[in-house]
Amino acid sequence: xxxxxxxxxxxxxxxxxxxxxxxxxxxxxxxxxxxxxxxxxxxxxxxxxxxxxxxxxxxxxxxxxxxxxxxxxxxxxxxxxxxxxxxxxxxxxxxxxxxxxxxxxxxxxxxxxxxxxxxxxxxxxxxxxxxxxxxxxxxxxxxxxxxxxxxxxxxxxxxxxxxxxxxxxxxxxxxxxxxxxxxxxxxxxxxxxxxxxxxxxxxxxxxxxxxxxxxxxxxxxxxxxxxxxxxxxxxxxxxxxxxxxxxxxxxxxxxxxxxxxxxxxxxxxxxxxxxxxxxxxxxxxxxxxxxxxxxxxxxxxxxxxxxxxxxxxxxxxxxxxxxxx
Numbered sequence: 001x002x003x004x005x006x007x008x009x010x011x012x013x014x015x016x017x018x019x020x021x022x023x024x025x026x027x028x029x030x031x032x033x034x035x036x037x038x039x040x041x042x043x044x045x046x047x048x049x050x051x052x053x054x055x056x057x058x059x060x061x062x063x064x065x066x067x068x069x070x071x072x073x074x075x076x077x078x079x080x081x082x083x084x085x086x087x088x089x090x091x092x093x094x095x096x097x098x099x100x101x102x103x104x105x106x107x108x109x110x111x112x113x114x115x116x117x118x119x120x121x122x123x124x125x126x127x128x129x130x131x132x133x134x135x136x137x138x139x140x141x142x143x144x145x146x147x148x149x150x151x152x153x154x155x156x157x158x159x160x161x162x163x164x165x166x167x168x169x170x171x172x173x174x175x176x177x178x179x180x181x182x183x184x185x186x187x188x189x190x191x192x193x194x195x196x197x198x199x200x201x202x203x204x205x206x207x208x209x210x211x212x213x214x215x216x217x218x219x220x221x222x223x224x225x226x227x228x229x230x231x232x233x234x235x236x237x238x239x240x241x242x243x244x245x246x247x248x249x250x251x252x253x254x255x256x257x258x259x260x261x262x263x264x265x266x267x268x269x270x271x272x273x274x275x276x277x278x279x280x281x282x283x284x285x286x287x288x289x290x291x292x293x294x295x296x297x298x299x300x301x302x303x304x305x306x307x308x309x310x311x312x313x314x315x316x317x318x319x320x321x322x323x324x325x
Contacts, residue, residue, distance in 0.1 A: 006038075011045040011070060018042050025060035033058050045070075110228035113216060120223045124205060124213055128156050131208045135160060136239045137169045138204040141287075154187060161190030169194045170242055173264070174287050176249055185249065195246035198267045199284050206235050261320050265299045268292070269315045 009015055014022070018039035025031045025048060033056045042048040043058070047066055051057040114120050128135070135157065157167055167188070173196045175181050185194055203220065205213040212235050216222035226232065261269070264285075271281045282292035296311075303318055305311035 006040055009041065011041075011047075014045075015039065015041060018047075022047050022060060025058065026063070030057045030059045032056070110226065110231075112225040112227075114213075114223045114225055115221070117221055120213070120220075123223075123225055124207075125156055127207045127211050127213075128160060131160050132163050132165055133208045134166045134168070135208075136204070136206040136236065137167070138200050138202070138239065138242075139169055139171050139175075140200050140203060141172050141175055154184065157192070158188060158190070161188060161192060165191070167192040168239075168243060170200050170239070170246055171196045171249075172200055172285065173198055173247075174285065181249075194249040195243060196249060197242060197246045198264065200242065201238070204235060204239070206232065206239065209233070209236055261299065261302055261318075265295055265302075266320050268295050269299060269320055272296070273312055273315055 006017075007015060018041045021031060021035060021039045022042055025042075030051055031048070033050070036042055036048060036058055045066075046069070047061055048058040049061065051059045114123050161167065167190075169192075171178075171181060171194060176196045181194070185192060203215055209232055210227065212226040212232055214224050214226065216224045226235075267285065268281055271284060276284070278289050278292050278296065281296075282289045285292065299315075300306075300311050303311065303314040305314050
């Protein structure tokens with residue numbers, strides 16, 4: 001059986017397996033080399049070393065010795081960074097005295113690209129820490145369990161509410177019964193509202209009408225941090241229009257069907273007529289492809305369609321798209 005890869009960590013965050021094995025080595029004086037395969041970090045950090053005369057056994061370095069060595073290495077790194085700062089200041093000092101059209105201090109850029117999910121979350125958290133008025137968020141379903149993401153943002157969002165701020169979030173209808181989403185709004189205290197729509201835009205975060213964040217690639221590992229007031233205003237107006245079309249979360253129930261066709265099926269019918277594939281329809285409506293195909297099959301059965309091409313024709317002739325959602 002293949003062993004799970006050892007998680008990367010620093011010596012200041014010693015893993016559970018490493019802590020347990022190092023403690024055993026200190027109590028017993030040595031451990032079998034094979035035992036360290038579950039915690040290779042101990043050898044990497046110099047906490048275990050091969051026994052003299054028996055390389056198959058590993059002996060522990062005394063904790064006091066290891067600690068002093070690690071503290072010394074940390075102090076050397078700090079000193080090195082300080083020296084680097086000094087050299088940077090010396091290098092740029094004469095350049096800062098040059099006068100020219102490009103030498104004046106620039107304002108915060110209107111558009112910035114942020115790379116990496118951790119850095120994106122840090123940028124949003126920093127903007128939220130300064131917020132005092134309102135957070136607008138569009139959270140489309142991305143096929144992953146949102147519980148972890150929502151839990152991480154709970155304290156951050158509660159802090160805004162405690163400062164008298166407001167939170168409005170748009171989800172897709174498919175998320176209205178999500179345990180993670182429901183639990184989130186049961187825990188938040190203050191002016192936090194959620195509404196749902198069949199289709200929402202891509203992920204969007206607008207904070208205090210000052211800064212916005214949107215994905216910059218499909219995997220959402222890149223994001224744009226936007227501080228241009230015209231773009232911020234556009235996002236806020238778009239959000240408000242969607243907000244007024246949306247259904248409050250506590251009333252997000254499916255409207256009754258008309259002529260045997262539900263509101264969800266009418267939305268799917270409109271997307272079919274536009275020529276979208278099953279996968280695109282599922283993504284737009286926040287559901288998996290199998291569920292989307294089940295809705296399409298029910299729609300086809302209701303309209304008496306025997307093929308995909310015939311279904312498009314029957315949708316147009318039925319007039320169901322003229323009934324509204």
